[in-house]
Amino acid sequence: MPLGRRRLLAVPALLAFSTRAPALAQAWPSRPIRLIVPYAPGGGTDLLGRAIAEALRPALPQPVVVENRAGGAGVIGSELVTRAEPDGHTLMAVVSTHVANRYFLPSLPYDPIKDFTPVALLSRNTMVLVTGAAQPYADLRAMLDYARRNPGKVGTGSTESLSSFIGQELARRADVEMADVQYRSGGQLMNDIVAGHLPVGWTSTASAMPHMQTGRVRVLAVSTSTRTPFFPDVPTAQEQGVADFDLSGWVGLYGPAGLPEAVVARLQEALGRAFADPTLQQRFTAMGIEPDLRPAAGLMQAAQREDRLWAAAAAAGHIKKEQ
Incomplete structure (x- = not known):
């Protein structure tokens, strides 16, 4: 599945950051970058993280090393990132339930929106x-x-x-x-x-x-209102009689709160180059990943929309916190 026009439009915008990044970003990274995936190996986010880590090698002077820190519905690995120095050497890839956890879990040791710096939206999760x-x-x-x-x-x-x-x-x-x-x-x-x-x-x-x-x-x-191109013969839940059933997620790249704008810009530029590479696009297709690259503002909008969705579901009594 090639990148759609809407998704490709984001790539030039990310590439443009390279002309504006100040000298601070030029010294980054000075050592390998840890990409925390707060889930066990073998899942979709882990596969996506490893594919992107490999694709970023030509664009960065240091490798990106994926580190799985599973447990607590993503909380253990996410909390580790909140304690990391905001210097761009510790990042994390999380699914949209990073936001939803505040409505399902009894408590969180962090605010899923305020305690992280959004870097980029990476993919849609059908x-x-x-x-x-x-x-x-x-x-x-x-x-x-x-x-x-x-x-x-x-x-x-x-x-x-x-x-x-x-x-x-x-x-x-x-x-x-x-x-x-x-x-x-x-x-x-x-x-x-x-x-x-x-x-x-x-x-x-x-x-x-x-x-x-x-x-x-x-x-x-x-789960979505339209069929996925990966399984075009499989009908949606709506087509099979479940009215208005349309739920999906996303994967986003975050850093700790306080991550410098120059480092975010450099990361976005590197991601733009990686996602434009036909080799990575082909790998996404083979892996069943729907790329949807957007800059930090796009990830923040997705997170805020997610927060409103789960807040409404909780208010309606459709979800309850675990005891």
Whole structure:
């Protein structure tokens, strides 16, 4: 899937930062850059982070080293970043539930918006409902019918707040009982789908893609209002009778609060060059990643929109904090 026109429009804007970055950025980076991925290896964000880290090598004088710090729905790794020096040598890649966690978890040791510096929006996360080929349902309607006839026997796998909410929101709207089964990464969830240990699960296209050639996995539905180009034959949940079902996420790149504007500009320039490289674009397509590169303002807008969405869901009683 080539980069769309809207996504490519952001690349020249990011490249333009290179002409304005002051001398401070020229001395950065002076050592390897740690890219914290606060989730277990093998999931979509981990795959995206490693692909970008490799693609940034020609644009930066120091390597970007991915470091997985899983746990606490992303909180452990994110808190580590808040304590890091804001010098551009510690960054993190997080999914949109970085913002949603404040509405799901009892407490957070940081403010997900105020305590981080947005650098760039990296990708859109379309979520897909996956199941094993041996399961007795071939589409969403059949799965929901099976779940109604077998109350409590169809657990829904999730890896963070968004996939958990999507699974429980689908169950609520369909009036079926489907327990939330939590995993630490999309890779672990998919392993249990393939092995037949988990009936269904919501995960990213990037997590699902590596398993599609095995013939042991089916995609039952897409969470957004439009089909994903990675699985064009798979209908959306809306097409299968779940009205107004349109939920997706994103992956954003952040640094600690106080990250210098010059370093942010240099990072954006390097990302613009990396995302314009056809080799990375082809790799994204093969991995099932939907690139959506936008500068810091675009990431801030996405985070603020996410915050409003979850605040409204909490006010309506559709989500509750864990005890």
